[in-house]
Amino acid sequence: MNRDHIRNFCIIAHIDHGKSTLADRIIERTGLLTEREMQAQVLDNMDLERERGITIKAQTVRTVYKAKNGEEYIFNLIDTPGHVDFNYEVSRSLAACDGAILVVDAAQGVEAQTLANVYLALDHDLEVFPVINKIDLPSADPEKVIKEIEDVIGIEAQDAPLISAKNGINIDDVLERIVEKVPAPKGSENDPLQALIFDSLYDSYKGVIVFVRVVNGRVKKGTRIRMMATGAVEEVVEVGYFGAGQFLPCEELSAGEVGYITASIKNVRDTAVGDTVTDDERPCAKALPGYKKVQSMVYCGVYPADGAKYPDLRDALEKLQLNDASLFYEPETSVALGFGYRCGFLGLLHLEIIQERLEREYNLDLVTTAPGVVYKVYKTNGDMIELTNPSNLPSPTEIDYMEEPIVNAEIMVTTQFVGSIMELCQERRGKYLSMEYIEETRALIKYELPLNEIIYDFFDALKSRSRGYASFDYELKGYERSDMVKLDILINREEVDALSFIVHRDSAYERGRKMCEKLKDEIPRHLFEIPIQAAVGGKIIARETVKAMRKDVLAKCYGGDITRKKKLLEKQKEGKKRMRQIGNVEIPQKAFMSVLKLDED
Amino acid sequence: MKTDRGVGIYVHIPFCKRKCDYCDFVSFAGKEDLFSAYFSALGSEISQKKDKFGALTVDSVFFGGGTPSLPESSCLTGILDVLREKFNFSKNPEITTEVNPDSGSFEKLKAYKEAGFNRISIGLQSANDEELKTLSRVHDFKKFTVCYENALRAGFTDINVDLMSAIPGQTLKSYEKTLKTVAELNPSHISAYSLILEEGTPFFERFKDGKGLPDEDTDREMYALTRAFLKDYGFERYEISNYAKPGFECKHNIGYWERKPYLGLGLAAASLMNETRYQKHGDLRRYIDGDFSEDTEKLDRTSQMEEFMFLGLRLIKGVSVERFKELFGKSIQEEYGDVLKKLNKEGLLLFDDRVYLTEKGLDVANYCMSEFIK
Numbered sequence: 001m002n003r004d005h006i007r008n009f010c011i012i013a014h015i016d017h018g019k020s021t022l023a024d025r026i027i028e029r030t031g032l033l034t035e036r037e038m039q040a041q042v043l044d045n046m047d048l049e050r051e052r053g054i055t056i057k058a059q060t061v062r063t064v065y066k067a068k069n070g071e072e073y074i075f076n077l078i079d080t081p082g083h084v085d086f087n088y089e090v091s092r093s094l095a096a097c098d099g100a101i102l103v104v105d106a107a108q109g110v111e112a113q114t115l116a117n118v119y120l121a122l123d124h125d126l127e128v129f130p131v132i133n134k135i136d137l138p139s140a141d142p143e144k145v146i147k148e149i150e151d152v153i154g155i156e157a158q159d160a161p162l163i164s165a166k167n168g169i170n171i172d173d174v175l176e177r178i179v180e181k182v183p184a185p186k187g188s189e190n191d192p193l194q195a196l197i198f199d200s201l202y203d204s205y206k207g208v209i210v211f212v213r214v215v216n217g218r219v220k221k222g223t224r225i226r227m228m229a230t231g232a233v234e235e236v237v238e239v240g241y242f243g244a245g246q247f248l249p250c251e252e253l254s255a256g257e258v259g260y261i262t263a264s265i266k267n268v269r270d271t272a273v274g275d276t277v278t279d280d281e282r283p284c285a286k287a288l289p290g291y292k293k294v295q296s297m298v299y300c301g302v303y304p305a306d307g308a309k310y311p312d313l314r315d316a317l318e319k320l321q322l323n324d325a326s327l328f329y330e331p332e333t334s335v336a337l338g339f340g341y342r343c344g345f346l347g348l349l350h351l352e353i354i355q356e357r358l359e360r361e362y363n364l365d366l367v368t369t370a371p372g373v374v375y376k377v378y379k380t381n382g383d384m385i386e387l388t389n390p391s392n393l394p395s396p397t398e399i400d401y402m403e404e405p406i407v408n409a410e411i412m413v414t415t416q417f418v419g420s421i422m423e424l425c426q427e428r429r430g431k432y433l434s435m436e437y438i439e440e441t442r443a444l445i446k447y448e449l450p451l452n453e454i455i456y457d458f459f460d461a462l463k464s465r466s467r468g469y470a471s472f473d474y475e476l477k478g479y480e481r482s483d484m485v486k487l488d489i490l491i492n493r494e495e496v497d498a499l500s501f502i503v504h505r506d507s508a509y510e511r512g513r514k515m516c517e518k519l520k521d522e523i524p525r526h527l528f529e530i531p532i533q534a535a536v537g538g539k540i541i542a543r544e545t546v547k548a549m550r551k552d553v554l555a556k557c558y559g560g561d562i563t564r565k566k567k568l569l570e571k572q573k574e575g576k577k578r579m580r581q582i583g584n585v586e587i588p589q590k591a592f593m594s595v596l597k598l599d600e601d
Numbered sequence: 602m603k604t605d606r607g608v609g610i611y612v613h614i615p616f617c618k619r620k621c622d623y624c625d626f627v628s629f630a631g632k633e634d635l636f637s638a639y640f641s642a643l644g645s646e647i648s649q650k651k652d653k654f655g656a657l658t659v660d661s662v663f664f665g666g667g668t669p670s671l672p673e674s675s676c677l678t679g680i681l682d683v684l685r686e687k688f689n690f691s692k693n694p695e696i697t698t699e700v701n702p703d704s705g706s707f708e709k710l711k712a713y714k715e716a717g718f719n720r721i722s723i724g725l726q727s728a729n730d731e732e733l734k735t736l737s738r739v740h741d742f743k744k745f746t747v748c749y750e751n752a753l754r755a756g757f758t759d760i761n762v763d764l765m766s767a768i769p770g771q772t773l774k775s776y777e778k779t780l781k782t783v784a785e786l787n788p789s790h791i792s793a794y795s796l797i798l799e800e801g802t803p804f805f806e807r808f809k810d811g812k813g814l815p816d817e818d819t820d821r822e823m824y825a826l827t828r829a830f831l832k833d834y835g836f837e838r839y840e841i842s843n844y845a846k847p848g849f850e851c852k853h854n855i856g857y858w859e860r861k862p863y864l865g866l867g868l869a870a871a872s873l874m875n876e877t878r879y880q881k882h883g884d885l886r887r888y889i890d891g892d893f894s895e896d897t898e899k900l901d902r903t904s905q906m907e908e909f910m911f912l913g914l915r916l917i918k919g920v921s922v923e924r925f926k927e928l929f930g931k932s933i934q935e936e937y938g939d940v941l942k943k944l945n946k947e948g949l950l951l952f953d954d955r956v957y958l959t960e961k962g963l964d965v966a967n968y969c970m971s972e973f974i975k
Contacts (some may be wrong), residue, residue: 566904569970
């Protein structure tokens with residue numbers, strides 16, 4: 001296919017503005033799929049995504065569109081994740097595109113992530129054109145939204161297609177606009193191979209499947225390819241395109257095309273997303289820009305509930321990392337939990353998703369510890385350590401000072417909730433930067449917030465305090481000096497390493513108290529009384545007590561009760577097996593996770 | 602396993618005048634029109650079971666419910682006659698029926714006695730009428746005293762009285778009064794249970810949050826009180842909730858805890874025969890139509906051992922070390938040494954030639970018993 005007839009693009013939007021639905025319509029209208037073949041949403045093909053209604057993994061589809069001018073065009077639609085946690089996934093997907101459709105909800109208008117995504121797209125020099133979605137909603141106000149796009153974002157929107165992706169209104173306009181607005185890819189087939197890895201996935205038959213955008217040159221079966229950042233060299237086994245939900249092998253991929261490569265790649269770490277693929281025998285002069293090692297923002301310990309499953313957990317993490325370059329892990333041990341991994345995530349949602357995937361797709365029972373951010377600990381001897389596990393915090397006498405990560409947060413909210421949102425930010429140790437009215441009823445509030453204050457439940461709090469009208473986006477600003485302390489939990493006077501976490505001195509009492517209350521509910525009664533204490537620097541700041549068990553007996557057990565009674569005892573025994581022994585106290589697995597949900601009451 | 606010991610027979614009578622709010626037994630109110638059909642189905646079931654298990658020697662029979670005393674006395678005596686005709690009985694079988702104070706007339710009790718019943722179990726629950734109302738029982742204390750008198754007059758010397766503790770609104774004081782009142786009547790046997798909230802009952806819905814119920818500490822004090830109080834009147838505690846004058850322990854029930862085989866007849870009745878547990882369905886209509894089908898579970902060696910332990914430990918005297926070895930070919934130490942040591946260290950269990958729970962162990966019996974489950 002002639003490069004002039006290729007269109008590589010993505011759809012960007014704030015969450016819930018209809019990105020995936022529009023993608024489905026485009027795939028449907030370009031005729032590669034019958035309606036019967038359409039799953040509810042073709043692009044979101046992980047169970048988890050369908051349940052949560054969000055896109056986690058970028059998916060890509062190649063379709064053929066016959067335009068009104070009678071010519072056929074290849075559309076490579078690259079889906080992008082919608083959540084702030086996945087900014088790097090978004091950015092590498094954008095780098096594989098030449099244009100972007102900006103979807104804006106006709107009722108909601110421009111939101112925080114709309115802005116963030118547009119800026120990201122413009123950063124990648126993409127041609128961005130807007131589409132106004134959900135125009136058939138009673139509350140739709142396209143005129144207002146068009147004005148908002150022009151005023152707030154500053155791109156032309158007068159001729160934006162007014163569509164309903166859900167009901168298939170004006171989809172053809174969008175298709176024509178893609179042909180017209182998205183530039184054809186540049187590059188040359190005759191130059192040395194230069195291709196961007198924007199995703200990869202593990203398939204048990206094909207091995208690692210690498211998703212690429214070929215910028216220059218060509219690649220086919222037998223080509224010896226080299227990954228420029230990792231240095232790995234492999235021979236290509238197969239190249240092909242992305243059908244909807246299937247892989248379609250082809251002869252070769254050449255400049256401007258989007259497709260996949262398989263090679264007998266064994267080590268999953270050899271295919272880093274953002275890396276450049278070139279021809280080992282005829283390498284290109286330099287790698288494509290934009291590659292960076294992904295930085296984990298949030299860390300937590302992940303342990304198998306059953307210690308014997310440790311190797312299974314390792315295999316599962318290895319495989320997941322293949323699909324998700326942003327997942328980091330390294331082995332660690334805990335006195336309370338045994339062998340496990342310290343894992344790094346892009347954010348709390350990312351953490352939850354990985355945890356759920358490990359449990360569902362790999363059938364593992366997990367115990368995770370409280371999530372924390374990376375602190376910089378400056379020691380009195382001049383060393384600096386990056387702390388990802390609270391247990392590794394040096395003793396107070398060795399610490400000169402500590403720094404914590406701070407983010408720049410932008411919150412867009414209707415004016416009536418400005419007060420309560422500002423209050424929330426203040427409670428979370430936020431530093432007010434500015435506020436501007438982007439239109440009469442909506443304001444953009446800017447705050448500096450410590451990352452560790454937003455990884456717990458900031459999203460939920462934001463939603464509940466604005467009745468769902470606030471949207472939020474953030475980026476890392478840097479590190480700042482802060483008065484952090486380690487909060488320890490003692491159960492029956494024994495410190496439980498897996499329950500320790502780092503907290504600001506001013507919040508220590510409050511969090512300690514809540515932890516003790518929560519643990520009191522989670523720890524079953526024993527034959528003896530169990531004190532649960534929170535301590536900072538050896539000083540007890542909060543205490544609760546689990547009363548001793550006095551009665552655990554069934555008064556009656558006659559002929560007809562025995563089978564049922566046995567089931568009960570079996571259940572009780574099963575429960576015991578699932579406990580962790582700390583000293584002579586048995587702690588249920590979920591107690592370790594209860595600290596994640598301290599603010600749910 | 603040797604089967605030289607006799608077998609117990611349980612007969613279920615699934616009818617009541619009114620269903621109590623705390624009760625989860627299979628029983629129906631307002632089905633008087635089905636009595637005769639039920640008893641004739643019961644007769645068919647007995648014939649069927651005789652073909653399967655006819656060679657057994659019966660040494661106890663227990664009619665339970667529901668309310669076995671609700672139908673005409675001839676219903677029960679008729680069934681007892683059929684049982685005697687179909688099965689061999691030992692020389693001195695214990696033959697019990699439960700009696701509700703509301704339906705224990707002199708004529709009925711006399712008929713039972715004459716037919717060969719030698720033990721009755723009266724469901725009093727409480728001597729306090731308020732508490733009886735809370736339990737939605739159909740009788741009051743006065744009716745019970747009449748019933749008790751009738752039983753004595755009819756010639757019964759082995760009488761059990763069922764009592765209940767931890768009733769909503771009950772206090773230690775009111776409970777003690779019930780104990781005293783009953784002990785002074787001088788029955789041979791007292792069963793004293795703490796109320797169990799069974800899922801699916803109106804009580805469960807009403808009290809599942811624990812409000813209105815005596816708290817756990819009070820519940821335990823009531824148990825301790827029962828034991829101490831009844832001891833003064835000559836009753837020995839021989840099981841978690843059962844007390845008897847020496848020699849009047851209920852043989853039939855002990856059979857359950859010592860894993861003696863038993864044959865359950867009637868709707869929803871359970872059996873243990875040839876190391877298999879049977880559970881009959883609870884559909885009255887189907888039963889009357891002659892469907893006596895049951896779920897079966899063959900017990901492997903491990904299950905048998907587990908049952909031996911958790912059932913036997915309900916008895917105050919516990920389980921016999923020698924008997925364990927005889928049955929399973931290895932010592933109890935070999936099989937459960939670690940558990941015995943652990944529970945002993947926690948002050949819950951003792952062992953010499955028997956293994957048994959301490960008083961503290963009995964209070965947390967589930968905790969102890971679950972340790973014996975694999």
